[in-house]
Amino acid sequence: MASITPLIAGNWKMNGTSLALGEVRNLAAKLAESAPRCTVVICPPATLLERLSEIAAPAGIVTGGQDCHSAASGAHTGDVSAQMLVDAGAQYVIVGHSERRTNHGETDETVRAKSVAALSAGLIPIICVGETESERDAGKAEAVVLTQLQGSIPAEWPGHGIVIAYEPVWAIGTGRTPTSADIAQMHDTIRRDLESRFGERGAATAILYGGSMKPSNAAEILRISNVNGGLVGGASLLANDFHAIISAV
Ligand code: 13P
Numbered sequence: 001m002a003s004i005t006p007l008i009a010g011n012w013k014m015n016g017t018s019l020a021l022g023e024v025r026n027l028a029a030k031l032a033e034s035a036p037r038c039t040v041v042i043c044p045p046a047t048l049l050e051r052l053s054e055i056a057a058p059a060g061i062v063t064g065g066q067d068c069h070s071a072a073s074g075a076h077t078g079d080v081s082a083q084m085l086v087d088a089g090a091q092y093v094i095v096g097h098s099e100r101r102t103n104h105g106e107t108d109e110t111v112r113a114k115s116v117a118a119l120s121a122g123l124i125p126i127i128c129v130g131e132t133e134s135e136r137d138a139g140k141a142e143a144v145v146l147t148q149l150q151g152s153i154p155a156e157w158p159g160h161g162i163v164i165a166y167e168p169v170w171a172i173g174t175g176r177t178p179t180s181a182d183i184a185q186m187h188d189t190i191r192r193d194l195e196s197r198f199g200e201r202g203a204a205t206a207i208l209y210g211g212s213m214k215p216s217n218a219a220e221i222l223r224i225s226n227v228n229g230g231l232v233g234g235a236s237l238l239a240n241d242f243h244a245i246i247s248a249v
Helices: 018-033 046-059 082-087 098-103 108-121 133-137 141-152 180-198 215-222 239-247
Strands: 007-011 039-043 062-065 092-095 124-129 163-166 206-210 229-232
Touching (some): 007 092, 007 163, 007 206, 018 039, 039 092, 046 062, 092 108, 133 141
Parallel strands (some): 007 229, 039 062, 062 092, 163 206
């Protein structure tokens, strides 16, 4: 089986001003004491990306954007291009987060175009998929996720790869998580789909779990097969909590 370096990514969402950079300094100090056994990524708001990247880099923490436009530049007021994220120090970008899909009407097609833009700029897209509660209740969770995967992943990608994040919408910010068996089943399904479409590259792609991951449940979730890391929202905002999750790897 392909060996996949675990990845713990923090998604700060629309949280954090200059003051929050102190948390990154705290995290850097903790990581200096014991090297993490995973890649650590922080995706702050775009306003903090450049300053945060400068603080994070010496500590081996990498950074990412939370979204990018599919175009390289142009008349898109308020948007940020993948190249701009690179310019601000990013190596990753989250695309297709359920909050973008819901609040901004992003479709699988939009997400795929953003992934292509990210890859062309040299970023690793963290492509998010996940079902709503009513879709799960209706027994459609796997079908929904497979459709999202089919539509959102570019047909091919360069050597630096892609990352998939499975985030059940009903588990985001709610304190609720699927059972370990349900997470295992979905991650196995995603792995099979990636392998059947992309062969060895699919076998080597990290699949993250996201949705109410916290210090108290991280170890249990991270030991499930085909869970190669986590995409962490609320618990990534404080250095102590995020470090505890990183240490659970
Ligand atoms: P929470 O960890 O706050 O549930 O958020 C998960 C998430 O949406 C990460 O992208």
